[in-house]
Amino acid sequence: MDPVYNATDCFPANGTNASLNCSGFNQFVQPVWRITLWAVAYCSIVVVSVAGNVVVIWIILAHKRMRTVTNYFLVNLAFAEAAMSAFNTVINFVYAVHNDWYFGLAYCRFHNFFPIAAIFASICSMTAIASDRYMAIIHPLQQRLSSTETRLVIAVIWVLALLLAFPQYYYSSTTPLPGRTVCYIDWPEYATVDFRKIYYVCVTLLIYFLPLGIMGCAYTAVGISLWASEIPGDSLEHYREQLLAKRKVVKMMVVVVCTFAGCWLPYHVYFLLHQFFPDVFEQRYIQQVYLAVMWLAMSSTMYNPVIYYCLNSKFRAGFQQVFCCCAPTVAKDELELKTPRYLQTQVSSYRASRMETVVSTAVCPGERAAPEVTSNGSEANNNTAPPRTAPRGTL
Known part of the structure; x- marks a missing residue:
């Protein structure tokens, strides 16, 4: 087992534990003004993410026209992001600032377990959307997923996500120290293998680099197909509208994927470096780096609703129907007519x-039916x- 009183072992190796020092003395005390600024930043994520993603779920499920294969995966993505934001963001911040776990063993296990599952479900949903767009555009004659098959794929995604995150749940533990309690992962020790490093490297590949590689290949092929040639001037108006609509959807999803990748890259680099260079992470400034990296990663949960609003007229109409009383009829017409x-x-x-x-x-000239x-x-x-x-x- 990892030594409980070793500062590097008690450091948050999974992004959900924030105990930077496992001794009784807390060397990372911050001034009140700095804590206040961080608190506003983290709470803003929760408000925007939960409100925005709940509205996205409502727009899709409450309007029959919006229930497509792509949008079902967007529902799964919105649910995972809203849940992770609601259940983990503020708790993570409190633990990072106070270095004292107030929430018991059960929530310690959930707190370490759920983010891995939610991130995996999120990026797999984006990968499924990329695959669906690829099949629809590159192989349009092949059969698409039905609504039942889409729900089955979503269920499989969550089963795999829970299995991937299970070691985080199983090895989570709390330990009382002088004046405080820590929540950490009590990884087993083996003589020949470093199970902790292997696990985190595999998780990083599965929830970041591998899915992004798949999506990059899929959207590259789709982009070449949609933008390689200009729209013929004498083409039917319906063909032009369909092609432009496909381009808009692909643009929106590429922005979503790039935003996710940019927000989570510092997070994965940070914790991979921690696995191989733990001594660097005992400096006093590392807490501010951790708070910044974690804020950027968690903020990825609040950008998607904004992207949908800016780049999709149907989602824009749905948000206007919820938040704007000035033109509810126009918004409803856009979604339902x-x-x-x-x-x-x-x-x-x-x-x-x-x-x-x-x-x-x-009819011959001069004749009239x-x-x-x-x-x-x-x-x-x-x-x-x-x-x-x-x-x-x-x-």
Whole structure:
């Protein structure tokens, strides 16, 4: 077992423990003004993240038009981020500042266990979205995931996430010290292998570098397919709209992935360095570095709703419907008007107009088709011949 009183072993090796010194003396006391600033910064994350991600979940689940494969994964991503922000951010800050664990053994285990599971679920959801976009654009003729299959994939993601994080739960422990209590990971010691280092290296690969590599390859192929050639000038309006819509979705998800990668990179570099150079992390300034790195990582949970609002008109309408009383009707129309029934009506109207055009050109000059009198006394065209060409696609 790791020596409980060794300062480097009690340091937060997983990002959720913040005891920088396992002796009874706390050398990392901060002035009140600095603690206040950090408290405002961390609490802001919780407010923005929980409120924004809850609204994202509501927009998708409360509007039938929004229930797509991509959006189901966005629901899973929003849930994981909101939960991690609500259950871990403030507790992490309190422990980092006070170096005293007030919350008992059960929450110590949950506090060490849940962030790994939530991060894994988040990045796997983004990877699933990238895979779905890749299949939809590069292989459009292959069958897409159904809603049932999507839910099954989400369930598998969470099962794998819980299994990956289980060692953090199993080896978590609390130890009373003179004047305070510490929450830490009591890793087992083996003569031939360093289980702790192997675990953290594997976790970093699985929750960061490997998924980002997969998403990078997928979005590179999708970007080449969507942006390699210009839209033909004589293409149908429906084709142009579809292509532009796909580009917008890909742009939004690339921004989401890049934001996640930028926020979590310092975190993973920080804790990988701690595994191999622990002596550096005994300096007094390291607490401020830790608080900054952890704030940046946890802030990734609050950016996605802002990105959705800025880059997607449907999400923007949903946020306006929740937070803006000035134009709720316009926002509701954006989310609800173009339902499948509405689209079928538009297609029928388009077909009817095409039919009338074809029939009118088929009538000889000087002739006029005999009108049919409807029940209300108006005249209607009696020609019902099918059009020569069918419209390509629907709105």
